Each structure stands twice: as structure tokens, then as C-alpha cells.
């Protein structure tokens with residue numbers, strides 16, 4: 001019998017757990033460890049953020065699903081991975097801190113034969129002073145809760161526009177290292193549509209502020225669509241959409257700071273600019289969630305398992321055993337297998 005632990009009950013972890021339960025016999029145990037009680041279909045947050053969907057439409061509670069499927073569910077966050085176990089038990093282990101109301105803050109440990117690390121992105125609003133809905137001056141659509149706040153802020157801007165007050169709405173990336181351009185691109189056109197529906201588009205200045213070097217780049221160097229033998233680049237396609245809808249684009253921008261009603265950013269030519277806004281939805285840069293790693297003796301191996309940005313090194317699926325001199329050992333299969341789905345998500 002094998003114990004499989006899935007760390008993170010989001011898009012990847014939840015999907016992996018359901019497939020494992022379907023594919024494996026009941027002799028094997030599948031456990032999901034995740035701090036959240038609800039699952040969120042994150043891509044639909046762009047609809048919540050304009051009030052077209054309610055946050056309850058994009059989330060559902062995990063516990064009943066796992067109960068029905070025969071998947072163990074631990075509401076907790078992982079804080080450390082021990083791929084070689086410890087002197088008492090050679091199986092891998094994850095150190096946990098419980099997050100349910102009943103066990104909030106309690107520490108615990110779970111053993112595994114196989115571990116999937118699907119902990120997703122950490123939202124690094126703090127990399128830009130003044131960014132984000134909690135300690136800053138901008139809204140976000142990264143979580144269902146953030147998107148609900150964004151819809152309220154957008155409605156406020158629409159009310160002002162209806163009262164005849166011109167508004168500048170800025171949508172895009174909150175830092176030069178952001179990687180979720182697709183989500184901001186979709187959201188800016190949802191906002192455009194919402195403003196048109198409200199009959200106030202002509203009074204609104206709508207700006208897409210991005211770190212992309214060209215329109216349609218999406219952080220992946222662009223796309224090519226082929227239809228009937230004719231190829232269209234995503235740059236051509238998106239540029240025509242921006243022009244058709246009257247959405248201004250500022251490219252190659254690194255947001256340095258957000259103050260109330262003002263974004264300060266630097267462009268690729270080194271020039272510094274400012275842009276006044278009434279509504280701003282700027283996505284944060286992502287990193288891996290903070291997880292430590294220890295070897296069998298308890299020595300810190302975090303730097304071996306994780307890249308400096310916190311994402312697990314996806315090429316390293318098992319850690320080679322080391323001799324006491326630190327040289328890798330050959331021969332016997334190493335430690336409990338460990339895979340990651342968190343090598344850098346993008347929208």
C-alpha cells in the first residue's frame with residue numbers, strides 16, 4: 001500500500017487527487033493537504049471582478065467532494081518537506097500547521113511514499129510598495145474575495161462616470177516580473193464591455209499597463225494562429241482589438257510604486273513616468289509559497305529543492321543521496337519520490 005500526499009488543493013492539486021483516486025485501487029491512500037476549505041476556479045475570477053458572476057459561482061467546498069471520493073482531506077498548510085524522512089522513519093514527511101477553525105495553529109506531520117507539491121503561486125504584492133487590496137491602493141482578481149472587492153470598486157467608478165465625472169481605469173501588471181498577462185488582458189476587455197453596457201465608455205479613459213514588450217506577447221513571446229493557411233500573430237490580432245475598443249496600451253512598464261490615485265512606473269528606456277487613476281486592477285508578481293526542506297539528519301536543504309523565487313526545482317524529482325563528504329552516492333534508489341506542479345504558473 002502507498003500513501004500519496006497532494007500538497008495544495010487548487011487547480012492542479014485537486015485535479016491530480018481526483019485522477020489518482022480514479023486510477024489507483026483503494027489499497028492506496030490519497031490525502032490532500034491544503035489550507036483552504038473551498039476550491040476556486042481562478043480563471044472565472046475575471047467575471048466576478050466585473051460583477052457578471054458572484055464569488056459563490058466560482059468556489060465550492062472541498063470536504064464533501066473528498067468525503068464522497070474517498071480522499072483524505074487535511075485542512076492545513078505545509079511548512080516543510082523532509083524528502084528523506086528522519087532517523088525514526090525513512091519515508092518522506094511534510095510538517096504542517098492546521099488552518100481549520102477547530103485546529104487553527106496546531107502543528108502536525110504527515111508521512112508519504114509519494115508527494116505532489118501543487119502549492120501554486122504566492123501572491124507577492126509586497127514587491128511593489130502600495131500594490132494590492134490589503135495594504136495598498138489597487139484591486140486584484142487573483143482570488144474570489146479580491147475579485148468581489150474589484151467589482152465593488154469598478155461599480156464605484158461607473159457611478160462616478162454616470163454622474164458625469166471622467167475616470168481613468170488602469171488594468172495590468174503591478175511589477176516588471178509579473179507573469180499572468182493573459183488574465184489582465186481578458187479583464188481589461190471585460191471592464192471595457194461593462195463600461196459600454198453602463199453607457200459610460202465615452203467618458204472613461206481605459207489603460208492597459210503591462211511589462212510585455214509588445215501587445216499579444218502574454219509573457220510567452222506571442223502566439224501564432226493559423227486558419228485556412230493564413231497565419232495571424234497575436235500581436236496583430238490584439239493590436240487591432242485595442243484600437244477597435246479604444247483601450248490605450250503602455251508597454252514595457254515596470255511598476256515601481258503605487259500611491260493613492262497614482263501609479264509610478266519605469267519603461268524599458270529607463271524613463272520614469274506617473275499615471276493618475278481612479279480605478280486600478282494590477283496583478284502581483286508570483287513566487288513559490290514559503291516551504292523549507294530538510295534532509296534525514298535535519299540539515300537545511302531548502303536551496304537544493306527550491307529556486308530562489310520559491311518555486312520547486314521541477315527538474316529535480318528526487319534528491320540524490322549524499323555521502324558524508326557531500327558527494328552524490330550512486331546505486332540504490334534515493335528518497336521518497338517528489339513531484340511538483342508549481343514551476344511557474346501563468347495566466
Ligand SMILES: Cc1cc2nc3c(=O)[nH]c(=O)nc-3n(C[C@H](O)[C@H](O)[C@H](O)COP(=O)(O)OP(=O)(O)OC[C@H]3O[C@@H](n4cnc5c(N)ncnc54)[C@H](O)[C@@H]3O)c2cc1C
Pocket residue numbers: 007008009010011012013033034035036042043044045046076077078079118119120121141142143180183289290341342345346347
Ligand atoms: C485571474 C486569473 C485568470 C486566469 N486565467 C487563466 C486561464 O484562462 N487559463 C489558464 O490556463 N490559466 C489561467 N490562470 C492561471 C491559473 O489560474 C493558474 O495557473 C493555476 O491556478 C495554477 O494552479 P495551481 O494548482 O498550481 O495553483 P492554485 O490553483 O493557486 O492552487 C494552489 C493551492 O495550494 C494551496 N496552498 C498554498 N500554500 C500551501 C501550503 N503551504 N501548503 C499546502 N497548500 C498550499 C492554495 O491554498 C491553493 O489551494 C489565471 C490566473 C488568474 C489569477
